Amino acid sequence: MSQRRDDRNVSANNRTRILRVLAGIVALVAASLTTASTASAAASLPCDIYGAAGTPCVAAHSTTRALYGTYNGALYQVQRASDGAKTNIGLLAAGGYANAAAQDSFCAGTTCLITEIYDQSPRHNDLTIEGPGGAGGQDTGVPADALPVTAGGHQVYGASFSGRMGYRDNSTSGVAKNGQPEGMYMITSGTHVNGACCFDYGNAETNNQDTGNGHMDALNFGTECWFQPCHGAGPWVQADLENGLFQSSAGGSQNTANTGITAPFVTALLKNNGQNFFALKDGNAQSGGLRTTYSGPEPTRAGYSPMHQEGAIVLGTGGDNSNGSIGSFFEGVMTAGLPTDAADNAVQANVVSVGYGGPTGSTGTLNPGSEISVRATTACCTGDYIRHQNDNAVISPVSSTLDKNDATWIVRRGLASSSCVSFESRNYPGDFLRHFDFQVYRQPMDGSAAFRADATFCPVAGKNGQGSSFRSYNYSGKYLRHYNNTLYIADTSGAHTWDAAGSYNDDVSWVVAQPWAP
Ligand code: AHR
DSSP states (O other): OOOOOOOSOOSOHHHHHHHHHHHHHHHHHHHHHOOGGGGGSTTOOHHHHHHHTTOOEEEEEESSBOSSTTOOSOOEEEEETTTOOEEEEOBSSTTSBBOHHHHHHHTTTSOEEEEEEOOOSTTOOOEEEOOOOSSOOOOBOOBTTSEEEEETTEEEEEEEEOSSBOEEESSOSSOOOTTOOEEEEEEEOTTSOOSSSOOEEEEEOTTSSOOOTTSOEEEEEESOOOSSOOOSSOOEEEEEOSSOEESBTTBSOSOTTOOOOOOSSEEEEEEEOSSSOEEEEEEETTSSOEEEEEEEOOOSSTTOSSOOOOOEEEESSOTTOOOOOOEEESEEEEEESOOOHHHHHHHHHHHHHHOTTOOOSOBSSSSTTOEEEEEEOSGGGTTOEEEEETTEEEEEOOOSHHHHHHTOEEEEEOSSOTTSEEEEESSSTTEEEEEETTEEEEEEOOOOHHHHHHTOEEEEEOTTSSSEEEEESSSTTOEEEEETTEEEEEOSSOSSGGGOSTTHHHHTOEEEEOOSOO
């Protein structure tokens, strides 16, 4: 496909819209001219797979990559705080990955929100920021750079929801209604979840209100156990069918093996024939296949058999805009018709091939994208590394697989200054080292200026002559220090116990090493 999109200026919304429609027509023509062999071609992406299987995508949303091998349009729109200007973020190549550098350049020196997530399908079911609903007020968009991850070897951004954030399209085309069959999956994260209602992606009401049982058919991911029993601690892939998050026809789980899935990247899948059957699957989006956690009749409570879907699409909230939930979204599609298990498996294989979160190829340096572990240099502790433990940042020896994952960090462009760095957790995508009341923690990036500043550290030569020291961006007299095995930002003033002068230069000097968990 040769069409180009003007990524620098979307004030000409009509032109952008027309280009998107043209891109859709070209994609449709290409699809209709394509033989079944396309399905097995290297560039067969999730919507090519579902299309070839007879269940075409009617929605395809992603901030990270194309979901059709021929798609070359915009993925999402960002708006910057400094002057209110908007731009579209597209792809590095047709069928490829998001052009995150374009976002970095447009948003340099300010902050951006994602204001629209485009539908790559010919249906143009684009998601805009959700308005007020029965259970929640006006939402906001997600900070555009809160969830830097790697996909296909490129640095891209996922969408990180911190609560009171959501997207919606109440006027869709082709999405299942009133008992029609459909399927959907999303790639989310098992490390950024909560038990509030409702981190959803899928079919919802067209008026942001709870209009009754069976009026939704959406994926839900989180730790909210609506119907007992739920086994383990979650988070679980559940079906939000309205007035309930279902793990089975009984509501609660009938599957003691389904204790949830905590992988950093999770494939969540739901399909529903709209009449008498639905199924739930989960999987590690970085490796392996899918597991079916439920497959059977619709819920036995009144109103779900047949279903009464209304055909809106929601992302990040419940059907009535219940918006207390947090979550992560990288990509998701909805289909017309009930997908086959074979197509689901092929989609999972394609997702795994993306290598979400995988190595950038750069390790052991302070260049953005590099994966590192950080070793203490004080004589007591030269075998200890910075790790997170119970959300705190500490130093400890590393031996188990958990230790290794907790002690691995991805260097990111400084969240408050591109001449400094931030440290994203390897196994908690979207979580960063930040200080709060001078202690250092691992926390999800919430997009606020305070978080950005607290999570930004400026490397200088190590104060004891070894490695590097990391100056706090917003407390420029303080450096990242270990004291009694806990991390702080500290100086030598003595104002706090961790500001002791003894062994200061050693405690603030760190060797940036190869990652324990590349
Ligand atoms: O079904 C769970 C939630 O209940 C829905 O998402 C919401 O509309 C209602 O509050």
